Amino acid sequence: MEGLRRSIGWPAAALVLTCAVLVLVPTEVSATRFIVGANNGWSSNVNYVIWAKGKHFYLGDWLFFVYDRHKMSVLEVNKRDYKNCNSNHPLHNWTTGAGRDVVPLNVTKTYYFISGKGFCRRGMKVTIRVEKPQPRPSSLP
Ligand SMILES: *[C@@H]1O[C@H](CO)[C@@H](O)[C@H](O)[C@H]1NC(C)=O
Ligand SMILES: *[C@@H]1O[C@H](CO)[C@@H](O)[C@H](O)[C@H]1NC(C)=O
Secondary structure: OHHHHHHHHHHHHHHHHHHHHHHHHHHHOOOOEEEOOHHHOOOOOOOHHHHHOOOOEEOOOEEEEEOOOOOOOOEEEOHHHHHHOOOOOOOEEOOOOOOEEEEEOOOOOEEEEEOOOOOHHHOOEEEEEEEOOOOOHHHOO
16 A cells, blocks of 8 residues: 555656646746847848847747748858858758748857848848856746
8 A cells, every 4th residue: 555655656746846847947938039120021121230239149039030032031151151141051041931930049159140142242141149048046946
């Protein structure tokens, strides 16, 4: 009887623990979805240095690129290709074809995005420096 109670006790304890974790996680991690260029979207009329200035991008945040799917694209490139607007060998081609592309910022690094098809030279390039989320004192046990 003692052994039976213990074997029931464990899964119950694990379930309680799992529920506690499920409840806690959403309050600790609040991801932000950034619409690149805000109301102007991903276009050649925006200075993305100004757009990104003062913003903090944290691990787990998202970038949302909204643009004319017949013209632009979303390419993640290295620093050199960013400088030179070289779209020949992107690190990652985020273009899905819908003109609405979502990029999860899941690595703590500096991301470089450009548009292909000549638009990079018309200012369609943005640097995103992703930081580790700041630990919040209120979330400590
Ligand atoms: C990126 O992907 C899109 C959609 O699949 C494709 O049309 C485009 O040619 C690709 N661009 C590059 C530079 O690979
Ligand atoms: C980040 O996301 C990309 C695209 O979904 C994926 O290829 C990559 O493995 C992910 N990296 C990490 C560290 O999760």
